[in-house]
Amino acid sequence: SQQGEEDPQALSIQEGENATMNCSYKTSINNLQWYRQNSGRGLVHLILIRSNEREKHSGRLRVTLDTSKKSSSLLITASRAADTASYFCATAAGGGNKLTFGTGTQLKVEL
Amino acid sequence: DARVTQTPRHKVTEMGQEVTMRCQPILGHNTVFWYRQTMMQGLELLAYFRNRAPLDDSGMPKDRFSAEMPDATLATLKIQPSEPRDSAVYFCASGLPAGTGGNEQFFGPGTRLTVL
Numbered sequence: 134s135q136q137g138e139e140d141p142q143a144l145s146i147q148e149g150e151n152a153t154m155n156c157s158y159k160t161s162i163n164n165l166q167w168y169r170q171n172s173g174r175g176l177v178h179l180i181l182i183r184s185n186e187r188e189k190h191s192g193r194l195r196v197t198l199d200t201s202k203k204s205s206s207l208l209i210t211a212s213r214a215a216d217t218a219s220y221f222c223a224t225a226a227g228g229g230n231k232l233t234f235g236t237g238t239q240l241k242v243e244l
Numbered sequence: 245d246a247r248v249t250q251t252p253r254h255k256v257t258e259m260g261q262e263v264t265m266r267c268q269p270i271l272g273h274n275t276v277f278w279y280r281q282t283m284m285q286g287l288e289l290l291a292y293f294r295n296r297a298p299l300d301d302s303g304m305p306k307d308r309f310s311a312e313m314p315d316a317t318l319a320t321l322k323i324q325p326s327e328p329r330d331s332a333v334y335f336c337a338s339g340l341p342a343g344t345g346g347n348e349q350f351f352g353p354g355t356r357l358t359v360l
Contacts (some may be wrong), residue, residue: 166348175248175335175351176287221287223349230275230339230347231300234287 139222139238147243152209154238156222157202163225165198166232167207170219179207179220212242246270248352250336256358262324265355267336268317276319277349278304278311279335287335293319294341326359333357 140155156165164183168176182189182198182205189196195208209216219239223232249268257263269276278290291301291311301311308330310322323330333356337349 164347168351175353176337176349178348178350181348225347229292229299230277230294230341230349231289231292232347232349233289236286 139220139235141238142236143239143241145241145243146212148212148214150212150242152212152216152240152242154207154220154240156205156207156235158205158222158224158233158235159203160224160226162200163227165196165205166223166225167194167196167205168221168223168234170221170237172218176221209240212240214242214244216240217242248336248338248350250334250352250355252355253353254356254358256360257326258360259327260325261359262322263326263330263357263359265321265334265336265357267319267321267338267352269319269336269338270350271317273338273340273350274316275339275341275347276313277337277339278319278321279337280332281335281354282332290321290334323357326357328359331357331359 138157166181167179170176180191180196182196193210198205219237221237222235251266274295276293279287281287290304292299293313296313313319333354335354337351339349
């Protein structure tokens with residue numbers, strides 16, 4: 134099964150609203166990353182949060198990490214139609230480069 | 245603008261044929277990953293190389309799939325013989341070693357494979 138499970142599976146909002154996606158994982162991690170995938174494209178790295186960090190910001194993105202609950206959330210503020218995409222969390226554990234990806238949240242931002 | 249490139253972008257073939265997918269990682273990246281993405285299974289890691297050596301190919305069906313890195317600028321994924329259930333989008337990704345600041349992965353555009 135996937136290490137990361139995103140919730141919700143699909144989310145539809147109006148432009149200008151905030152979008153929140155959640156990710157739960159099962160084992161201890163070194164870091165957690167969020168990626169975006171536009172339809173028909175490869176994944177694009179958005180943000181990385183280390184296990185000793187609790188919150189991180191990048192532009193309109195805010196990521197939180199709660200290692201006690203083994204969960205993370207991605208908040209996109211003031212969403213735009215161009216934010217329409219699938220969003221995946223990925224966890225890194227151990228000393229290697231391997232990432233385990235979640236099942237993704239499909240976000241649709243409507244005009 | 246450094247990016248991962250993959251060829252071909254689309255491939256339609258008949259069952260039983262050999263398929264070869266190629267990937268050029270970003271110059272200087274020494275870790276390379278092959279993933280398969282389907283609606284049913286999501287994103288699955290097939291194989292993982294560091295410094296051209298295979299570190300993990302446990303996600304790959306060994307009887308028909310093979311992955312190699314002939315040199316630092318080329319990674320290949322072969323399927324022989326191909327089957328309809330291999331239809332998927334295959335992504336290559338590259339990255340820097342863990343501990344160099346982060347282990348973000350940079351993805352190519354993918355090869356969309358259809359096996360008839």
